[in-house]
Amino acid sequence: MKKILGIFGLLVFICVMTALMSDRFLTEFNVENLIRRTALFGIISIGASFVIITSGIDLSIGSVVCLIGCLLPWMLVEKELGVPLSLLLVVGISLAIGLSHGLLITKMKLQPFVVTLCGLLLYRGITRGLVQDQTQGFKSGFSTLRELSQGQMPLPGTEFGIPNPCLILLVVAILAIIFLNFTIYGRYMLALGRNEEATRYSGINTDRMIILAYVICGMLSGLGGMLFVLDVGSAQPVDFGSFYELYAIAAAVLGGCSLRGGEGTIIGVVIGAAVMQVLKNSITLIDWIPTNIEYAVIGAVILGGVVVDELVKRFAAKRRAMAQANQ
């Protein structure tokens, strides 16, 4: 709870500051856009956080987004496979990717960083080869399917509607929260992230749990890739989803995941994703911030966030020690 408080405070702070400096920030249109973007990035960030909780890392998220993002329109438009088969293939590919990462890491004992770095290169390369570097788009078709990303559920009694990706995020997040906190598997992941040996000695098949984490991450990356391309309408193999893994990991870290494993809350991660999207939005909306320093601002905020977090922790520890001593 306390961990979330910090990042939530940061989000509120950024929102308030932006709202003060731009009267356009709180328009329905903008809020809706922000929610949609946060939802898209939130989904892949949740995937990343599962892997991070097991003290792994997944650098291939962006490339999976690229692969699925290009393949979906390719299958639908070029190959005319039809929606059900295409979706099935998307699920199958994401699953296969996650599974192979998990197997290489557990059974071959390769380091997650190395395996997923290869994945990063591999999937983008394969996509480029497969679609011959051509942009893949829906060509104004498949609008029902695209409603998944673009539509919204009207809130009865108001003019406002909840963007569909947000609903999807909500479902994903709730499932993830239940999984992580209320099922044995989530508990196993938390335990093995901190101390794999101890968890194994407790009779838990840790390999299976690690594989599961990578499968979840692969599936959510795939889902993300699908929603991204449905939202944008087309994807270029060479840069679609580029660097998204870093955004996802950064969101997870901002949201309280430790890269040392065993720690993290789903709500924090989603808020972390929101912080980054709101930041980008603020930079565009506030006139006096030049947009080309966008990266610098995001970097500075993440750094500031973790530094303050660390300082607060130290301060709290010191105060606790003092309090104990005075007992």
Next chain:
Amino acid sequence: MKKILGIFGLLVFICVMTALMSDRFLTEFNVENLIRRTALFGIISIGASFVIITSGIDLSIGSVVCLIGCLLPWMLVEKELGVPLSLLLVVGISLAIGLSHGLLITKMKLQPFVVTLCGLLLYRGITRGLVQDQTQGFKSGFSTLRELSQGQMPLPGTEFGIPNPCLILLVVAILAIIFLNFTIYGRYMLALGRNEEATRYSGINTDRMIILAYVICGMLSGLGGMLFVLDVGSAQPVDFGSFYELYAIAAAVLGGCSLRGGEGTIIGVVIGAAVMQVLKNSITLIDWIPTNIEYAVIGAVILGGVVVDELVKRFAAKRRAMAQANQ
């Protein structure tokens, strides 16, 4: 030694295969180019390997290459600061970057991944803001300085010349080898990469060693950035050096560095960098490999390399056990 053998074998294999499939591979011109590119990437890879040996990571290498690569021509051409002052500033900036990474990681106890991820965003953002997204180039000037990257030292008695970056790499590599294997500091780094706490208990200022590793990495990234821009002639802040950190880390891993720390040889890392450059070259030279699957090929080769390495290790362990049992 054995570790190097594997990667060296891979390099030889790729070279032989390419030479068989393309009669242009072994031309002087091509070999010279390959040596120069390997040298440039080798320098930043050595930097990465120092950090990896202390069980850290530096994701900001590419952004430092961008920063220095853009600032050098900017200072020389736009600001007309003159060569000595500009070089001094380059050194100072690289040093400051490495130093601040090291300080944040040791004194603030932040995770290297997080700190350098922020660096990745920050330095590119700052560069973009500083040069206002303008391409920075030497405008056909500063040819003496550019000789550093483009010139070569003729080998007496032959037509062949050694490209200057190769000489620089040679110096850097020899210094690195001496540092790592023959000085107490190198030993400290290897020790703390394995077990920081025990090293600290042995009276070694591990913080200082970690900071030193990041400073070395920062300096070599800066040197790399300088040589890259001197070679290429101009740099665009938005994409110069993008993803180079991944190439550098991949080269280090291929060359036998373990991301768990405490392991690695400089020669291996340089060979690792060479493997990747030769691969890219081969893909261009061999007609029937489509160039757009380049990433896929590199990813597959790295993955194959680590998988084979692991299998060989297992096989060797098994054989050793068998041999002992038979005694």
Next chain:
Amino acid sequence: TKSQSGGSVSSNTTAAGGGGSSAKPRVGYVTNGVASFWVIAEAGCKQAASEVDANVEVLMPAEGISDQKRMIEDLLTKGVDGIAVSPIDPENQTELLNKAAKYAKLITHDSDAPDANRLCYIGMDNYTAGRMCGKLVAEAMPDGGKLAIFIGRLEQDNARRRRQGVIDEILGRSEDPSRFDPPDAEIKEGKWHIVGTYTDQFDRAQGKANAEDAMSRHPDLNGMVGLFAYNPPLMLEALKQGNKLGKVKVIGFDEADETLQGIKDGSVYGTVVQNPFEYGRQSVTLLAGLARGKSLADLGVPADGFVNIPARQIRKDNVEEFWAELKKNLGE
């Protein structure tokens, strides 16, 4: 599905912007990436903004198509009166562009989206410009020969058309922008031998490596064509290194300083330049006028909605003059 939010945006626009022709119009100018080319356009935008008393905001997406979408949405959020976009993937961005057109005056520049509800297109035809470049090639190499093409990416529509124009022109084919020769395939026709098209994904070190590798692979190369602004300088670097400067004909595109210097020195035969400064200037002028309630016809836009800003061929004879003008525009 967007009708609800639509209502709110337009109402907000009028509320905040005042809408009337008296206030300073606010204009957004969205590029398709970050490049020096666009920095020149930005200068044009700024100049126009002061000429016609408007506020302009230039946004350059660094992360491709989804970034561009975000920027357009954010501009709409800000309630700008007009937007000029260089769509990255026009064919698939119709919806987004139509949405933008609903809430603001929308024009396209640099690359067109004819299917979307844009009011007009400012720019040139990349295919035609490609053909102009092809003409330069033919002039430079009257006997034909071995030719390599260098380009950043091929998935962009303008890049594809530009390259196709070059190929079609030198091979003397009819005008057909929809033709597409696969990038890896060699083309041998008559006296011409096009060995391939090398892409570098905007990685300059790779761009230079491509030029070097092409020379390794084809030591008897006679000509090199660089179709993105940064390609010709990289080709020159590679040639210098291989001691082939002047022996291989170089034809460029766009106006990198090194390219212009090369033309002066004779190492580059010529280049085709667009006029990004005018793209920016005209876009802003037009949008400001539209915001003040003028019609397209008032503003001198032809009926077909195509404001042609022709490309020019720069050779040794007119390079000095062009360069001076460029410097003046950039305020150097």
Next chain:
Amino acid sequence: MHAEGNVDNAPPLLEVRGVTKRFAGVCALNNVNLNIRRGEVHAVIGENGAGKSTLMKVLAGVQPPDVGEVLLDGKAVHIDSVHTALNLGISLIHQELNLADNLDVGANIFLGREPRKLGLIDFGRIRRESKKYLDMVALDESPTTRVSHLTIGRQQMVEIAKALSVNARILIMDEPTSSLTQHEAEQLFQVIRQLREQGVSIIYISHRLGEVKELADRVTVLRDGENAGGLDREEIEHDRMVQLMVGRDISQFYARRPHSIGKPMLEVKELRTNAWPHHASSFTVHAGEMLGVAGLVGAGRTEMLRAIFGVDSMLGGEVRVENKTLTLRSCRDAIDAGLALVPEDRKQQGLILEMGIRNNIGLPGLSRHKHGPAFLNRTRERQDASRMIAELQIKTPSDQQLAQYLSGGNQQKIVLAKWLSMEPRVLLLDEPTRGVDIGAKQEIYRLMEELAERGVGILFVSSEMEEVLSMSDRVIVMHEGRVSGELQRDELSEEAVMKLATGSTPVAAEV
């Protein structure tokens, strides 16, 4: 020796037949047999590296044997995973702590066996049930406390509670008392006796032969991975156990030779540490003196040593070595002043396990013997290592052997060697014989004594009462971060120490 037709004549509950297990480099178990009866406490003893832990890991499904079989109730069972072992009713408390310290106590106790309701974890039941097991080991912690907030000793008790919660038929304890104090250990013994009443079989591993004598019904001795014999209840005597373990006699207590005590070497004045910021300690160690530090787990002894050695910064106070006040910014300052610390956790703090013996021993001395500005003096390093290996009789095939492949006792000797090569003036030892077998223990005592004779001041922390009583010239007892009392050699007794350790309250049910 085990007479085959013994008193109770019950068939063995568990039987191990001809188990062999090889690792790269060593044969940890060679054709080992073991049989355990229902409701007995069966001790397995042996020197460091004899293969005790390996045998237990085989039984618990952590490591499959290369050869051999395990029979339960006379039926051959195939224990291929921890899960199988747990299902068969075999539960193992590992030698090393094995807890996920990011989770709470309850979660750790039920890790892998969470009660579920509707597919979700039943938190209420975990809380209730774990309370029961915590009470059993008399640990007054809430099940919802994060494990990382507990001291090592308390974590060990959680580990024991976790093993109890399995309700196993066979409970294996691999050196459960090594990080417990006397008081906690007594508590554990009571639990063990209760379990035995209930018919649970317990396999008990310990280097503390006193405990074995007190608890065990039978003893099996391993030596170099092979059976070295067994003892029945009435045969269990210190000397016989030692005889079987090491093949020669070693007297029960190390006999100190009297020696003279010199000038003050280390003076600690009003030292305050983070653990107990408002409590200060003062004492002096003289040349040639062995000053023992006793106290309950968590009394702040480790913290004090760390502060003296400059690992942690102290909150206040003064440390003087040979009359010079030290400014302690890091361990280096302490080392330069002639201090050396053998830390509590040798694997984490004492050794770099993946490095060779030679490099481990050489590490602190590198900067002292360097060539030129910073070049390694490899000759010196090699000489130091071989001298130390010979002097301390470290058993190793070569000085390049990785530290991780050595037995616990030999590892501890390397840590000692590392510091002895620095020729310290004052030696700080934190639990120097934890997990070390009796032979190695004797050698460590011998080394300590030799050093004292050479005029080194020795300050040693130990939770093992016997050790404190037999080795110290003088004892200070710590309670809640301050020295609660000092005992001269002639005042030393278990009662006196315990009285001070528990804060001068009358010793209640202890001992």
